[in-house]
Every structure is written in C-alpha cells, then in structure tokens.
Amino acid sequence: xxxxxxxxxxxxxxxxxxxxxxxxxxxxxxxxxxxxxxxxxxxxxxxxxxxxxxxxxxxxxxxxxxxxxxxxxxxxxxxxxxxxxxxxxxxxxxxxxxxxxxxxxxxx
Amino acid sequence: xxxxxxxxxxxxxxxxxxxxxxxxxxxxxxxxxxxxxxxxxxxxxxxxxxxxxxxxxxxxxxxxxxxxxxxxxxxxxxxxxxxxxxxxxxxxxxxxxxxxxxxxxxxxxxxxxxxxxxxxx
Numbered sequence: 001x002x003x004x005x006x007x008x009x010x011x012x013x014x015x016x017x018x019x020x021x022x023x024x025x026x027x028x029x030x031x032x033x034x035x036x037x038x039x040x041x042x043x044x045x046x047x048x049x050x051x052x053x054x055x056x057x058x059x060x061x062x063x064x065x066x067x068x069x070x071x072x073x074x075x076x077x078x079x080x081x082x083x084x085x086x087x088x089x090x091x092x093x094x095x096x097x098x099x100x101x102x103x104x105x106x107x108x
Numbered sequence: 109x110x111x112x113x114x115x116x117x118x119x120x121x122x123x124x125x126x127x128x129x130x131x132x133x134x135x136x137x138x139x140x141x142x143x144x145x146x147x148x149x150x151x152x153x154x155x156x157x158x159x160x161x162x163x164x165x166x167x168x169x170x171x172x173x174x175x176x177x178x179x180x181x182x183x184x185x186x187x188x189x190x191x192x193x194x195x196x197x198x199x200x201x202x203x204x205x206x207x208x209x210x211x212x213x214x215x216x217x218x219x220x221x222x223x224x225x226x227x228x229x
Contacts, residue, residue, distance in 0.1 A: 001172070035210060037153070044219035045145075045153060050210045057215040088153050092210065095169040097143075097155040 002027055002091045004100035012108040019076040021103045023089035028069045033093025036065055036074045039086045039102070048087075049074060081107075110134035110218045112206050117223030124196050128223055130189040130206030135218075138162060138184040141209040144191050145219075146202035156180075156191070156204070173199075196227045 003026040013019055023034070029052075036049040047056040049065035052072060062077040076083055084107050089100040116128040130142070141164075144156040157170035159180045168180050179192040189206050203222040210217045 039153070044205065044221060047210065047217050050212070050215070054212075054215065056210075056217075086152075090153075090155070095158075096171045097158070099153040099155060102152040 001096055002029065002094055002098055004089050004091060004098055006087075006089060006100035006103045008103060009101075010104045010106060012106050013079055014108045015079050015081055017079050019074075019079055019083070019105055021074040021076075021087055021105070023067075023072040023074070023100050025070040025072070025091060029072075029091050030093040032068070033091060034065075034067070034072050035090045035092060036063075037088045037090065037099075038083075039088060045088070076105075079105075110208070112208070112218055112220035114204065114206055114220040114223035117204065117225045119226045119228065120196055121229050122196060122198060122227055124227075125192070125194045126196065126225060128191040128193065128204055128206075128225070130191075130220055132187045132189060132206075135208070137182075137187040142180075142182065142189045143207045143209065144178075144180060144189075144204060145207055146200075146204045147222075148199070148202040151202075154202070158209075159189070193225070196225075198227050201225060201227045 005024045007022045032052040034052045037045040039045045053065045064075045066073050086102045086104050088102050111133045113131045143158040157180050160167045177195045181190045203224050205222045206220045208218045
C-alpha cells in the first residue's frame with residue numbers, strides 16, 4: 001500500500017497569495033496516477049487535477065499540478081476567496097488506492 | 109446528466125449490518141468501475157474499495173480496515189451499486205460516498221451526495 005503524506009497540515013495565506021501544497025508517496029506512483037481534490041464542508045469532493053498535472057473539467061488555470069515519482073505539488077497561483085478549503089491527494093493506479101491526510105488552506 | 113444517489117445509511121449498533129445502495133444514471137453503468145469512499149467525522153477521505161465492470165470480471169478490492177467485513181457488488185440491470193457492511197465497528201462511523209473512476213475522456217469523476225452511517229450503542 002502506498003502511503004501519501006501531505007504537508008503542511010495547515011497553510012495560512014491571504015487572498016492573492018500563492019499556495020504550494022506537497023504530497024509525498026512512500027513509493028513511486030505508477031503511471032502518474034496522482035490526483036488532487038478540493039473538499040468544502042457539505043459538498044462532495046471536487047476533482048482538481050488528475051494524472052499529476054491535467055486539470056479536470058471546469059478547473060481554473062490558477063490550479064496546477066506537478067511532480068513525478070514520489071514527490072508531487074499542487075500550486076494555486078493566486079488565491080481566490082473560494083479556494084480556502086481542504087485539499088487531498090490520491091494515488092489511484094494501485095490497489096488499495098489511498099488518500100493523503102489532507103492540507104487545510106485557511107485565510108490568514 | 110450523471111447522477112449518483114446513495115441510500116441505506118442510518119444508526120446501527122456495533123456488530124450490526126447495513127446495506128448501502130447507490131443508484132446511478134446518466135452514463136453506461138455496466139462499463140464503469142465504481143468506488144466507495146468514506147469520511148469519518150473530523151477525518152480525511154478514505155478509499156473503501158472498488159468493483160470493476162463485468163467485462164473485467166467484476167473484480168473487487170478493499171482497503172485493509174474493511175477487508176473481510178465489507179462486500180461491494182453491482183446490479184447492471186438496475187444500475188445500482190451496493191456496499192454490504194457487516195460486523196460494524198464504531199470506527200466505521202462515516203459518510204459513505206459512491207464514486208465513478210476518473211474518466212480521462214471527460215476529465216472528471218462523479219460523486220454522490222453521501223449517506224451517513226453511525227455505529228453506536
């Protein structure tokens with residue numbers, strides 16, 4: 001089982017700033033099957049990025065995914081008020097699939 | 109429009125059983141791999157398991173904490189996904205979501221609204 005470790009646990013930033021979220025895997029992620037989700041209270045998780053760096057349908061260009069092997073990054077170039085939420089990475093190429101524990105992005 | 113509607117959650121005592129359902133519409137269900145994901149109160153997302161399509165043998169796989177107690181099945185004639193949960197534990201308390209896999213053709217996946225399972229004496 002691949003263990004995903006996200007950092008930081010909480011990130012405090014202001015609107016307009018750049019956010020960098022990290023996801024580190026315990027072993028190499030096969031075929032780039034790494035996704036990022038946004039989670040807001042009362043809503044289903046929203047897929048942001050799949051295949052490490054492909055934006056999902058309707059996701060703004062300020063969201064970017066990068067990385068390879070065991071180290072992955074979600075970058076939000078310029079934070080909008082609606083971006084403050086919890087973010088999870090997920091490995092979906094192996095079984096069992098796993099999620100990271102999440103990074104809470106909060107308003108500073 | 110793709111819709112996933114879960115049902116069957118509720119309050120159950122430790123050791124009890126529940127069967128969750130997920131009614132799917134708006135896509136070719138029989139060809140889709142489907143997942144169950146849960147989120148316990150104050151915790152993160154946890155993949156529970158998945159089931160492949162009939163063409164791939166309806167194979168299933170589960171996360172370690174639920175293996176042997178949870179069973180995923182599907183009825184392609186009614187476009188319904190199931191999660192049979194036995195020997196419930198307090199740590200199974202969570203909102204359970206059914207989800208599709210990520211479809212690269214449409215660049216998205218789909219989630220239901222979730223059904224809440226509470227395990228308490």
